[in-house]
């Protein structure tokens with residue numbers, strides 16, 4: 461049975477449930493006949509909004525009548541609104557089917573909470589788990605938002621070598637071999653207790669981890685008793701089916717915290733993400749939410765929930781298919797233009813998921829100045845790769861190109877300009 465107390469920071473341990481928030485949860489689950497004089501919620505009758513109708517591209521509508529609108533404008537529980545939570549729990553069960561052993565009564569159930577984008581989920585998870593001086597494992601280059609959340613916590617970030625198939629288990633084992641297994645938990649030798657990874661369509665590398673590597677890494681996590689933070693916002697943007705098994709789907713112990721996001725498939729501005737994991741840890745994430753955002757916008761949760769209830773899982777997956785189709789064409793267009801303009805001056809791997817191409821410029825040791833000083837003159841913008849490194853001032857020959865927003869013609873022109881720039 462997992463004992464989570466060793467993983468939890470002093471800050472997190474000091475977080476206590478808000479009595480007012482608990483009342484809000486209770487109220488949310490109570491029949492309408494309940495008369496509540498509790499809490500400090502304002503009266504939505506005083507708010508200026510009455511109803512809302514959102515028209516969908518397929519001609520359908522989401523209608524907020526006066527009753528729903530009052531709910532949408534009001535505070536709600538910190539785990540998320542019940543109907544959205546239960547829809548997402550069903551989705552997680554059918555997509556990942558987490559092994560029931562980790563969710564037996566004595567270990568706690570699988571639990572989930574809604575977050576304001578997966579970024580909030582990550583921040584809360586790190587705040588819960590990372591003490592100053594802790595060693596954290598990740599495969600850099602990695603998402604700059606993760607580094608922004610992690611670095612100020614004063615942890616020591618250990619880079620585990622990776623390639624286009626993700627983190628390399630052998631390299632991970634080598635790093636860990638300097639801690640003997642009986643040193644687990646010794647304060648003067650903090651064995652890494654968290655491994656963070658983006659398993660599909662990595663940002664910025666586009667890399668996706670193979671199932672074999674995931675299986676091996678999960679076993680290493682068991683041997684060395686660390687948690688895995690599986691940050692998977694590009695899960696739904698996998699170009700090949702069947703979708704890869706996730707760490708969550710392998711989690712027999714209850715050591716995986718998975719962050720998901722609707723940003724890439726429904727809307728990034730609505731800010732809806734969710735965290736899934738063992739109940740003791742998710743309950744704790746919710747304590748952190750209670751003390752900051754209190755909950756993700758009720759309005760946007762209801763909007764997403766009504767859309768998903770209307771679609772059902774089948775409709776949702778059909779929508780995903782059409783999004784994937786779009787990004788697949790975009791990726792192929794970018795690969796075609798890369799072949800046309802960048803062959804000889806750059807190298808890349810075709811991403812199997814996501815929205816990024818990670819390009820190594822052959823003759824250029826650091827792309828920072830090239831991009832920030834020269835590229836704008838040529839009217840092309842990319843992200844210099846250094847921003848994704850643990851030490852952002854280290855020279856980096858890579859750039860990240862997104863194939864999400866520009867048309868194939870614009871992508872082609874951008875690579876033509878990049879090629880001229882490199883040659884100059």
Ligand code: PMP
Pocket residue numbers: 576577578579580603605658663691693720721722723728732733
């Ligand atoms: N993780 C990764 C790897 C990302 O690329 C992003 C978005 N760029 C996020 C998390 C945050 O996404 P959101 O908060 O919109 O869900």
